[in-house]
Amino acid sequence: MSAMDMPADLPKDSARTAARDRPAAPRISWLTLALMTTASVASLRAAPTMAVYGLACVFLYLLPAVVFLLPTALVSAELASGWPGGVYRWVSEGLSKPLGFLAVWCQFAMTIFYYPSLLAFVASTIAYVIDPSLASNGLYTAIVIMVLYWTGVWVSSRGTKALAGLSSWGLVIGTLIPGAVLVVLGMVFLGQGNASAAPMTSSHLLPQWTGLASLVLIVNNFLSYSGMEMNAVHVSSLRDPAKEYPKSMFLAMGLVLLIFILPALAISWVVPSSQLSLTAGVMQAFDAFFSHFHVGWMTPIAAVMLISAALGGMLTWLAGPSKGLLEISRSEGYLPPYLQRLNKNGIQQNILVTQGIVTTVIALLYALIPNVSSVYWIFSTITTQVYLIVYLLMFVAAVRLRKTQPDHPRGYRVPALGLLCTVGLLASIAALAIGFVPPSQFGGGSVGVYVAIVGGGLVILGLLIPWLFLKLRKPGWRTAAADEEAAS
Numbered sequence: 001m002s003a004m005d006m007p008a009d010l011p012k013d014s015a016r017t018a019a020r021d022r023p024a025a026p027r028i029s030w031l032t033l034a035l036m037t038t039a040s041v042a043s044l045r046a047a048p049t050m051a052v053y054g055l056a057c058v059f060l061y062l063l064p065a066v067v068f069l070l071p072t073a074l075v076s077a078e079l080a081s082g083w084p085g086g087v088y089r090w091v092s093e094g095l096s097k098p099l100g101f102l103a104v105w106c107q108f109a110m111t112i113f114y115y116p117s118l119l120a121f122v123a124s125t126i127a128y129v130i131d132p133s134l135a136s137n138g139l140y141t142a143i144v145i146m147v148l149y150w151t152g153v154w155v156s157s158r159g160t161k162a163l164a165g166l167s168s169w170g171l172v173i174g175t176l177i178p179g180a181v182l183v184v185l186g187m188v189f190l191g192q193g194n195a196s197a198a199p200m201t202s203s204h205l206l207p208q209w210t211g212l213a214s215l216v217l218i219v220n221n222f223l224s225y226s227g228m229e230m231n232a233v234h235v236s237s238l239r240d241p242a243k244e245y246p247k248s249m250f251l252a253m254g255l256v257l258l259i260f261i262l263p264a265l266a267i268s269w270v271v272p273s274s275q276l277s278l279t280a281g282v283m284q285a286f287d288a289f290f291s292h293f294h295v296g297w298m299t300p301i302a303a304v305m306l307i308s309a310a311l312g313g314m315l316t317w318l319a320g321p322s323k324g325l326l327e328i329s330r331s332e333g334y335l336p337p338y339l340q341r342l343n344k345n346g347i348q349q350n351i352l353v354t355q356g357i358v359t360t361v362i363a364l365l366y367a368l369i370p371n372v373s374s375v376y377w378i379f380s381t382i383t384t385q386v387y388l389i390v391y392l393l394m395f396v397a398a399v400r401l402r403k404t405q406p407d408h409p410r411g412y413r414v415p416a417l418g419l420l421c422t423v424g425l426l427a428s429i430a431a432l433a434i435g436f437v438p439p440s441q442f443g444g445g446s447v448g449v450y451v452a453i454v455g456g457g458l459v460i461l462g463l464l465i466p467w468l469f470l471k472l473r474k475p476g477w478r479t480a481a482a483d484e485e486a487a488s
Helices: 011-020 030-041 045-053 056-084 087-094 098-131 132-136 138-156 160-191 213-224 230-237 241-270 280-291 296-332 350-367 372-404 417-434 447-472 481-487
Strands: none
Touching: 030 160, 030 230, 030 241, 030 296, 045 056, 045 241, 045 280, 056 087, 056 213, 056 241, 056 372, 056 417, 087 098, 087 241, 087 296, 087 372, 098 132, 098 138, 098 296, 098 350, 098 372, 098 447, 132 138, 132 481, 138 296, 138 350, 160 280, 160 296, 241 280, 280 296, 296 350, 372 447
């Protein structure tokens, strides 16, 4: 019998026995967690966007890494080593439980739009191999999104161990190996005396300043690093969380930077910026390299590998935020009992299924709205805007915890925490503001309409819905899980 099926008035002895008899959480290594975290953040999807800027892409990635990736990774390392449980626990301890719920809700809610946009990329990659014209076919895109999402729910419902293995292997097979192949082929290409498609001189180290457009470009790259803290919810599955979680984060940081920078450079060497597609640019580069080296038959193999990386990232996102939302909801009664139920593997399947219904509705928009690209970019923007609320709360909570609980045991203490949190907070605010500036992908649409859509999505999804849950919750929504924890 699961914890949530126990009556609320279960005697303490029985609750203690039940807590003791529950199977221990499956162990994962710090290396596996590092790969899961890297899979959550890094992919080759963004490489074509930065490859357009040639050598300047190094600066465009390093600056956001210093002001956003570094604070996020280090601050979350301290928080996770002292308060296991993820962002909901950190914000609850540092600020308040309702704000903790807001943080984990936003971390979860952003995935509602993240899955359709990620799987739309998968659909376009598959189309590149089968029939490139399918990439702009909304019905085809919608079908791929729905089939792959529900398959991901089935895999996730089978438990964390299977999930960790699949997401880690998805990263290795679909990101690390293809990224390394791109870089090696690029170096051989240049070593043969071929000219780089993008200038590689010192005068091109910095991007040309074009005012607000340049600022949008730099700040948008902050969001390339979002998700570094997400897998902290699995810290209790490590053998020595205090030591192993920081190691995991530092390794993930290094891998993320390598995955973002080197393949982007390799693409810029072989595909001229004027011919580069922002959605199929990675496949363009593989096609160009494989054709040059007379191994064109490898292009479909590269596509399959890229697809595996995207699916691995989706599986990681399915596990983390929904688990955090479940745990705080069971202890505080923030969600109705239906959404708190677990399946036989201890997985929050009802949350995933409910989210899947919404994802299916969103997927159908791809079939109904002619311009797939516009849908993709608007969903991506709402996703990042909602997620930024998590970082605002996390940085503030970290500063407060250092002041209110200075003696609380921490396996890792961040040097200059106040400075790092200030830098991260300002970077998050800047990104939130810039998110309301329409990107070039929005075309000639009305600025007012764009701001209204993004602002409406941010308010409704990120603020109104969690406020309604808090407002309407009932005492009976709190399950016996909290009583078990108190008794154990």
